Amino acid sequence: MASLDDLKKRIASVKSTQKITKAMKMVAAAKLRKAQESAEKGRPYSEKMNNIILNLSCGISDKENAPKLLSGTGNDKVHLCVVMTSDRGLCGGFNSNIIKKAKSYFSKILSEGKELKIITVGSKGNDQLKRMYGDKIIENISFKESKNANYFDADKVGKIVIDKFVSSEFDICTIFYNQFKNVITQIPQAQQIIPLNSENSEDNTSEESYEFEPDEDEILSNLLPKNISTQIFKAMLENSASEQGSRMSAMDNATRNAGEMVDKLTIQYNRSRQAAITKELIEIISGAESL
């Protein structure tokens, strides 16, 4: 049985932990609002971009000579995976969910005998993947300095991916990120960005013909790299909203658990205090009786 002093110390320590988790929850809640807002504001851009590309790829005249970013290289030997995680921990299952999804995909690819290359965005993902797939990681990008997800950073990642594609280092590129559904639910996503997967997007293209200036091919070859950056930016926005949401609910849980623990410890403390008093009383009484 722990002594009264020990119990007192433990209660104090749990209480101070609770204070920290509570503060973290507050901060996450404030950041979440901002991140959520920017994720919602960023959606029209990527949607519009997607629509334009869909319209374009429908109207493209020469399917054979379509840009490689759209149609792929024709092979699927080398897979590039961009795993996007956060730079900070203490956000519940946020990072491990992405990693889990990515790892199951990796083992599927490797069992098919294909080559795997990994780019990690965010230091937490790198830490977790380095143990198992250290030799596969070709680049690690981290945006610790930038406070919010911004397009400039996404563009940097996009450029790296495109450079590697142009120098034909891979055939298929997939990005992994968490889609923000609500504060409690974030869905880990695997989205193929090269070649562009137009099958899963709903068919809202009209048959209407567009006038192009310059011609379709040139527009497409200019637009597709931009679309990659846009998709990565979208993933970053969703990710940052998810991170804050996940952290908020994790910290909320932690605060609640700490509260329960404090209650339990307080009861234990009071009981043993009372027991000590009773013991002392019995000693005094029995001492007096024996006189």
Add this chain to the structure above:
Amino acid sequence: MKEEFKVEIVNPEKSFLVKEDVSEVVVPAYEGEMGILKDHISIISFLKPGIIKILSKSGDNNYYVEDGIVEFKDNNLSILTSSIFNIAEMDKSKKQNLLKQAEIESSKQELNDQTKYLIDQKIEILKTLN
């Protein structure tokens, strides 16, 4: 007959501008300036550095853009761009900064002709603004 259409400018971070009562928009398209009126044919084009003029009943606005895509369809004009500034809200130092950046870029060696041409154009536009 109403001669107005809707214009929407979005950048990656947010929807920059939505205007319903626009009578004419002039955009710096890839092959020269292009004026768009109501019932224009559906078109997709690029932007090069330049000035977007939006003429509407509630007043005219000018915006400076560096790149982007325009799509016009069913009397909806969408402009996607990653860098756009309202000229009325740009102060002197902002313009100077942009000009300086562009000049640094143009002094780089490894540029191909097309990017060089675009940057030169950017500098020219910025000079007229300053």
